[in-house]
Amino acid sequence: MPLWSRIRNAFRGDSLSGEILEEYEAHIADAVADGLHPAEARRQFGRPLGLLEASRDSRIVSWLDSLRGDVVFAWRQLKKNKVTSLAAVLSIGLAMGACASAFRLIDALLLRPMPVDHPERLFVLAHEIRIDGKTLTDDFCAYPMFRQMRALVKDRAELVAISYVSRVDLTFTTAEQIEKANQQYVSGWMFSEFGLHPALGRVFTEDDDKTPGAHPLAVLSYSYWQSRFGGDPHIVGRSFRIGNDRYQIIGVAQKPFSGTETGTMVDIFLPTMMVKNNAIARNDYQWFRTFVKLKAGVAPKTVRDRLDLAFRDYLLEYAKTFRTVSKEEMQAYLSQRLLLNSAAPGVSKLQADYGLSLFVLGVLVLLVLAIACLNVANLSAVNATARSREIALRLCIGAGMGRLLQLVLIESALLACAGAAAGGVFAFWWAPYVVNMISSPVAPTQLNLPADWRVLV
Amino acid sequence: MPKSDKLQGSLDLLILKVLSRRPNIHGYAIISAIRQISEEILKVEDGSLYPALHRMEEEGWIRAKWTNTDAGIRRRLYELTKAGQKQLAEEESRWQHVTLAVNRVLRMA
Numbered sequence: 001m002p003l004w005s006r007i008r009n010a011f012r013g014d015s016l017s018g019e020i021l022e023e024y025e026a027h028i029a030d031a032v033a034d035g036l037h038p039a040e041a042r043r044q045f046g047r048p049l050g051l052l053e054a055s056r057d058s059r060i061v062s063w064l065d066s067l068r069g070d071v072v073f074a075w076r077q078l079k080k081n082k083v084t085s086l087a088a089v090l091s092i093g094l095a096m097g098a099c100a101s102a103f104r105l106i107d108a109l110l111l112r113p114m115p116v117d118h119p120e121r122l123f124v125l126a127h128e129i130r131i132d133g134k135t136l137t138d139d140f141c142a143y144p145m146f147r148q149m150r151a152l153v154k155d156r157a158e159l160v161a162i163s164y165v166s167r168v169d170l171t172f173t174t175a176e177q178i179e180k181a182n183q184q185y186v187s188g189w190m191f192s193e194f195g196l197h198p199a200l201g202r203v204f205t206e207d208d209d210k211t212p213g214a215h216p217l218a219v220l221s222y223s224y225w226q227s228r229f230g231g232d233p234h235i236v237g238r239s240f241r242i243g244n245d246r247y248q249i250i251g252v253a254q255k256p257f258s259g260t261e262t263g264t265m266v267d268i269f270l271p272t273m274m275v276k277n278n279a280i281a282r283n284d285y286q287w288f289r290t291f292v293k294l295k296a297g298v299a300p301k302t303v304r305d306r307l308d309l310a311f312r313d314y315l316l317e318y319a320k321t322f323r324t325v326s327k328e329e330m331q332a333y334l335s336q337r338l339l340l341n342s343a344a345p346g347v348s349k350l351q352a353d354y355g356l357s358l359f360v361l362g363v364l365v366l367l368v369l370a371i372a373c374l375n376v377a378n379l380s381a382v383n384a385t386a387r388s389r390e391i392a393l394r395l396c397i398g399a400g401m402g403r404l405l406q407l408v409l410i411e412s413a414l415l416a417c418a419g420a421a422a423g424g425v426f427a428f429w430w431a432p433y434v435v436n437m438i439s440s441p442v443a444p445t446q447l448n449l450p451a452d453w454r455v456l457v
Numbered sequence: 458m459p460k461s462d463k464l465q466g467s468l469d470l471l472i473l474k475v476l477s478r479r480p481n482i483h484g485y486a487i488i489s490a491i492r493q494i495s496e497e498i499l500k501v502e503d504g505s506l507y508p509a510l511h512r513m514e515e516e517g518w519i520r521a522k523w524t525n526t527d528a529g530i531r532r533r534l535y536e537l538t539k540a541g542q543k544q545l546a547e548e549e550s551r552w553q554h555v556t557l558a559v560n561r562v563l564r565m566a
Contacts, residue, residue, distance in 0.1 A: 027503060
């Protein structure tokens with residue numbers, strides 16, 4: 001009871017005083033009933049106001065009581081200077097909104113881990129080549145090398161092949177109704193390795209990705225299932241055509257996973273074995289990224305060093321097919337470096353293209369926020385000068401420095417809260433606009449932009 | 458004669474003791490009881506009882522409830538809690554110790 005009832009009492013200060021005084025009155029009435037003269041009864045009782053103060057102090061968390069009083073007063077002050085307050089709130093709000101939008105974008109594109117099991121153990125292979133003093137990185141791989149690598153690190157990591165996302169024409173009903181969708185070829189074991197369960201039907205397993213051309217199956221992403229089919233529960237078993245090939249839908253992947261290419265939502269997952277052009281056997285056809293999911297407790301370096309062996313073999317093997325290459329070029333090709341980069345936030349071209357500009361944007365927007373804060377500080381300073389008489393009066397009647405500071409801080413805090421709320425609303429509006437600006441109808445850019453606490457913090 | 462101030466230290470003890478004998482009485486009855494039993498020697502300024510009561514209530518030694526009387530006046534009745542009984546025992550033994558010690562000094566010195 002003690003703390004809670006004292007906190008509660010702080011919010012019913014007036015009625016509490018009333019209760020205490022009522023008790024005092026009842027006491028005096030009793031004394032009078034016992035034959036005392038009313039004046040004598042009161043004299044004997046003592047000074048009710050002093051006692052009231054003592055009683056209140058023991059029944060109230062007194063700092064909370066003063067805090068409540070200050071909040072009410074600060075609110076009145078803000079209402080009194082409507083224009084100033086509004087300007088302050090708006091300027092903080094706009095700046096915070098811009099900040100939050102920028103960081104929402106940065107977070108969604110570059111920071112937020114993919115919704116998979118242990119994203120921190122997920123890496124992607126890249127190779128770095130130096131030509132003419134320039135360093136270029138590339139992360140596409142050929143399947144024969146992938147097979148070799150996968151066997152080589154079997155006990156320490158699992159390798160998953162995931163193609164780039166391509167936009168294809170497909171038909172669900174008749175050949176006349178062609179629609180577009182994003183497809184991505186993935187290793188059959190990707191789902192279990194990423195800890196993704198089916199929302200409906202089943203997802204691929206390793207058995208669905210064994211023989212080239214033999215698995216005409218498809219898994220839909222949750223968002224596609226919702227937006228295209230309205231979450232139709234009878235979708236499993238239906239089929240669609242891409243070109244001349246017919247694929248059967250076997251299930252829907254759990255939300256919110258929509259591929260590993262941040263910025264592009266995958267609609268349809270197909271097994272890697274279904275890639276055309278004999279892609280599985282060709283050394284010269286590089287069409288996917290290799291994701292490396294480390295087993296628990298394995299250091300990325302040991303896996304990289306192992307993979308490097310297979311990579312060297314592949315380079316040597318493939319270099320034999322070169323005909324007209326200069327010695328320097330050959331040298332550069334053979335001395336490529338294999339990198340293991342973190343893939344926790346997904347991997348996409350969008351990240352490479354916009355990463356730096358977003359960073360610059362973030363810095364700019366922080367500056368804007370700083371300016372807005374200075375602005376508001378300026379306003380408050382002017383306000384304080386105007387209120388110097390009031391403050392002097394408060395000091396005269398015995399307000400402590402602490403209480404004055406509390407009063408001013410509470411006013412600022414109220415302003416800040418209002419500004420932050422406005423900023424949140426602005427940010428909620430703006431971020432999707434920016435995404436729309438960099439998106440095009442041919443290659444729609446869609447980012448998961450959840451407006452959650454992560455963004456605000 | 459001990460005036461109210463000097464009684465401060467023992468006021469809690471007196472209130473707890475009275476309440477342990479007579480549960481559910483109001484402030485005026487507590488004061489009257491102290492006054493009668495001590496045969497008017499221990500005089501407490503009436504009002505000082507209440508801050509003490511309220512403090513003890515927050516400590517959880519006593520609890521209070523409002524009741525309506527026939528006259529239409531609401532009264533706050535107090536009674537001892539478990540924690541209050543423990544507190545009473547503690548204060549009582551401390552009081553015994555102190556008075557014993559004081560008496561001893563008075564005799565010996």
